[in-house]
Amino acid sequence: MSLIKDSKLLERQGNALSGKGCLLFMMIIFLLSACSQGNNDRLMVSSSATPEDAEAVALYKKRCISCHGVDLSGKVGPSLQKIGIRLSDQQLMDIVHDGGRGMPSFKKILSAEEIGVLAQWLAKN
Numbered sequence: 001m002s003l004i005k006d007s008k009l010l011e012r013q014g015n016a017l018s019g020k021g022c023l024l025f026m027m028i029i030f031l032l033s034a035c036s037q038g039n040n041d042r043l044m045v046s047s048s049a050t051p052e053d054a055e056a057v058a059l060y061k062k063r064c065i066s067c068h069g070v071d072l073s074g075k076v077g078p079s080l081q082k083i084g085i086r087l088s089d090q091q092l093m094d095i096v097h098d099g100g101r102g103m104p105s106f107k108k109i110l111s112a113e114e115i116g117v118l119a120q121w122l123a124k125n
Helices: 002-046 051-068 089-098 112-124
Strands: none
Touching: 051 112, 089 112
């Protein structure tokens, strides 16, 4: 009889510990994601010195971040860090407008002005 009580007690303690462990794990994940998000936001804020830059950052966050990463380092798409060294503003505009090599075209999603603002910002960053 006491073995049954002991096993039930251990089972309840195990369930309580697993619940606490799960909560602790979730808190750690939350804190780690919050820390990295702050660094990424600083990068984006420091890159937006003018109203056009702020518009470009907003466009990047909305349309580009999922493929090119929060720090322009690339994810599914290639890195855009220092892309202005390799490509001109016009080349960047053409790529955003027409797409290619796995990148979708944005000509029906963004206006020509938005594409220009985004390309100029990318060329500087």
